[in-house]
Amino acid sequence: xxxxxxxxxxxxxxxxxxxxxxxxxxxxxxxxxxxxxxxxxxxxxxxxxxxxxxxxxxxxxxxxxxxxxxxxxxxxxxxxxxxxxxxxxxxxxxxxxxxxxxxxxxxxxxxxxxxxxxxxxxxxxxxxxxxxxxxxxxxxxxxxxxxxxxxxxxxxxxxxxxxxxxxxxxxxxxxxxxxxxxxxxxxxxxxxxxxxxxxxxxxxxxxxxxxxxxxxxxxxxxxxxxxxxxxxxxxxxxxxxxxxxxxxxxxxxxxxxxxxxxxxxxxxxxxxxxxxxxxxxxxxxxxxxxxxxxxxxxxxxxxxxxxxxxxxxxxxxxxxxxx
Amino acid sequence: xxxxxxxxxxxxxxxxxxxxxxxxxxxxxxxxxxxxxxxxxxxxxxxxxxxxxxxxxxxxxxxxxxxxxxxxxxxxxxxxxxxxxxxxxxxxxxxxxxxxxxxxxxxxxxxxxxxxxxxxxxxxxxxxxxxxxxxxxxxxxxxxxxxxxxxxxxxxxxxxxxxxxxxxxxxxxxxxxxxxxxxxxxxxxxxxxxxxxxxxxxxxxxxxxxxxxxxxxxxxxxxxxxxxxxxxxxxxxxxxxxxxxxxxxxxxxxxxxxxxxxxxxxxxxxxxxxxxxxxxxxxxxxxxxxxxxxxxxxxxxxxxxxxxxxxxxxxxxxxxxxx
Numbered sequence: 001x002x003x004x005x006x007x008x009x010x011x012x013x014x015x016x017x018x019x020x021x022x023x024x025x026x027x028x029x030x031x032x033x034x035x036x037x038x039x040x041x042x043x044x045x046x047x048x049x050x051x052x053x054x055x056x057x058x059x060x061x062x063x064x065x066x067x068x069x070x071x072x073x074x075x076x077x078x079x080x081x082x083x084x085x086x087x088x089x090x091x092x093x094x095x096x097x098x099x100x101x102x103x104x105x106x107x108x109x110x111x112x113x114x115x116x117x118x119x120x121x122x123x124x125x126x127x128x129x130x131x132x133x134x135x136x137x138x139x140x141x142x143x144x145x146x147x148x149x150x151x152x153x154x155x156x157x158x159x160x161x162x163x164x165x166x167x168x169x170x171x172x173x174x175x176x177x178x179x180x181x182x183x184x185x186x187x188x189x190x191x192x193x194x195x196x197x198x199x200x201x202x203x204x205x206x207x208x209x210x211x212x213x214x215x216x217x218x219x220x221x222x223x224x225x226x227x228x229x230x231x232x233x234x235x236x237x238x239x240x241x242x243x244x245x246x247x248x249x250x251x252x253x254x255x256x257x258x259x260x261x262x263x264x265x266x267x268x269x270x271x272x273x274x275x276x277x278x279x280x281x282x283x284x285x286x287x288x289x290x291x292x293x294x295x296x297x298x299x300x301x302x303x304x305x306x307x308x309x310x311x312x313x314x315x316x317x318x319x320x321x322x323x
Numbered sequence: 324x325x326x327x328x329x330x331x332x333x334x335x336x337x338x339x340x341x342x343x344x345x346x347x348x349x350x351x352x353x354x355x356x357x358x359x360x361x362x363x364x365x366x367x368x369x370x371x372x373x374x375x376x377x378x379x380x381x382x383x384x385x386x387x388x389x390x391x392x393x394x395x396x397x398x399x400x401x402x403x404x405x406x407x408x409x410x411x412x413x414x415x416x417x418x419x420x421x422x423x424x425x426x427x428x429x430x431x432x433x434x435x436x437x438x439x440x441x442x443x444x445x446x447x448x449x450x451x452x453x454x455x456x457x458x459x460x461x462x463x464x465x466x467x468x469x470x471x472x473x474x475x476x477x478x479x480x481x482x483x484x485x486x487x488x489x490x491x492x493x494x495x496x497x498x499x500x501x502x503x504x505x506x507x508x509x510x511x512x513x514x515x516x517x518x519x520x521x522x523x524x525x526x527x528x529x530x531x532x533x534x535x536x537x538x539x540x541x542x543x544x545x546x547x548x549x550x551x552x553x554x555x556x557x558x559x560x561x562x563x564x565x566x567x568x569x570x571x572x573x574x575x576x577x578x579x580x581x582x583x584x585x586x587x588x589x590x591x592x593x594x595x596x597x598x599x600x601x602x603x604x605x606x607x608x609x610x611x612x613x614x615x616x617x618x619x620x621x622x623x624x625x626x627x628x629x630x631x632x633x634x635x636x637x638x639x640x641x642x643x644x645x646x
Contacts, residue, residue, distance in 0.1 A: 088614045136483040152475050159583025160459040161619055166580040169613045257489045258581050260482025290492045291411045296484055
């Protein structure tokens with residue numbers, strides 16, 4: 001008779017607009033090894049799956065082979081938990097409906113479950129991070145895009161079709177900035193890392209004042225450059241965060257009216273820009289919140305390392321898949 | 324030994340900005356008798372509770388007295404399910420925190436539970452109406468204000484503090500119309516019955532064309548007048564519904580991105596304005612919906628009679644209260 005941990009590991013995989021990170025995770029939530037590929041390098045989904053698999057297979061072998069893997073959990077933009085598919089993801093190279101879980105099950109040979117990358121991060125935060133013990137919270141991921149994972153009564157909100165929680169595509173400015181989704185004025189066109197860079201380019205054209213950001217070719221500016229300039233006292237860079245934070249805070253005040261969460265947890269590089277971004281977010285929430293919610297919802301920063309949170313969260317799904 | 328239905332009835336009460344309706348309901352969901360008072364006639368909460376009680380007591384007596392009443396359920400704006408309080412309700416005469424459940428328990432002598440009036444309507448719809456069998460839907464109540472009851476995974480969304488689901492106070496126009504809540508641009512300033520009347524007054528000033536609505540003193544116009552004029556072919560009145568429906572549809576498209584409901588159910592007088600309001604709502608949803616949600620969420624009209632839905636929904640809480 002075999003007992004206990006004959007399959008002691010799961011695989012967690014986070015598919016981002018820029019990077020795909022995957023790793024081996026044990027039952028205590030230790031990320032034992034990771035590797036990654038550039039998501040955008042593969043126009044064809046078959047090439048992508050093969051590129052990931054050719055790196056993942058040796059990783060799995062080094063931990064005893066697929067016999068030791070209970071399952072694989074994947075976090076992906078527009079991931080459908082019910083069907084294991086990625087559907088119409090605006091920031092990924094593959095269009096239409098992609099049966100991603102099935103493709104990886106075939107390539108790797110372990111049962112695979114998939115959800116929204118932000119839902120996966122929320123599961124990770126609930127299990128290991130700032131949301132431990134919380135039954136109602138909203139996770140906002142600020143990356144290439146803006147994602148969200150909503151937890152109500154201790155459960156992920158999947159909706160009737162598996163796609164609930166696309167708060168990055170709530171429209172915050174009617175006829176605003178063109179979004180990758182085909183619509184205009186989505187939250188993520190302003191408050192993602194890409195949105196910050198876009199704001200920088202707009203501000204540099206609209207305002208005549210000197211700025212450290214003028215030393216960088218406009219198309220090359222990334223949100224990290226804006227942060228570095230802000231730290232060095234650059235007023236225009238600080239105003240970019242002010243602008244970004246205000247729009248995000250206004251949106252968060254509306255989100256609170258939906259599920260009245262105990263906390264909103266910000267995740268991703270932008271959330272680490274400290275007071276430059278957090279102060280305007282807090283002020284915009286306070287200025288725009290309905291009176292009954294005043295001062296009740298905590299604004300927190302993720303307690304997990306960026307890569308680990310998504311990999312950990314996705315990996316948690318790996319324990320639950322049916323073999 | 325006493326078995327079964329020694330307490331065969333519950334009381335349901337719906338507190339609206341205009342009317343308070345209450346009734347006796349049996350275990351099959353039949354509303355056996357109702358009565359009402361005008362909510363706005365009582366500046367002091369004690370006078371209000373006494374006025375309701377003096378009509379409710381004889382109603383209860385006619386069904387055998389409080390011994391036959393299992394409990395009372397109340398639906399009220401800004402009702403807190405966890406505490407039994409009404410807190411800072413902008414459309415009610417009583418300010419601050421009102422311990423309404425306790426006041427009625429003392430006045431009537433039956434255990435009382437309280438929730439948001441829109442949550443109560445959602446419970447009614449789920450039990451007896453268009454949402455039977457649904458696990459994910461959003462109820463939008465279009466009355467003096469705009470309320471909402473959100474159901475996720477078959478459960479009412481109360482949030483960490485009991486106040487989730489104030490979608491009438493999502494801000495749809497920055498620096499828009501002044502709202503009773505003290506903020507500007509809330510959905511309910513445009514899409515409630517009051518909002519429609521306000522739009523009528525704005526349109527009558529801004530546009531020179533003739534309209535049947537000009538026969539009514541501007542301050543006296545109510546949404547029913549706009550409907551009547553629209554039915555008689557009045558272009559300006561039809562445009563008012565067009566404008567109202569577009570703003571509501573834009574907001575609903577954003578709400579879908581939150582919980583991806585199987586249906587959105589509209590409740591209240593405005594929802595009965597037929598194609599005048601439903602067509603622009605549907606068009607605005609279609610124009611503004613994120614691709615992954617396209618054509619998936621049903622837009623339905625409540626199947627319950629206005630008064631009954633709220634009274635029935637509230638009464639359902641009466642079966643669950645602790646004696």
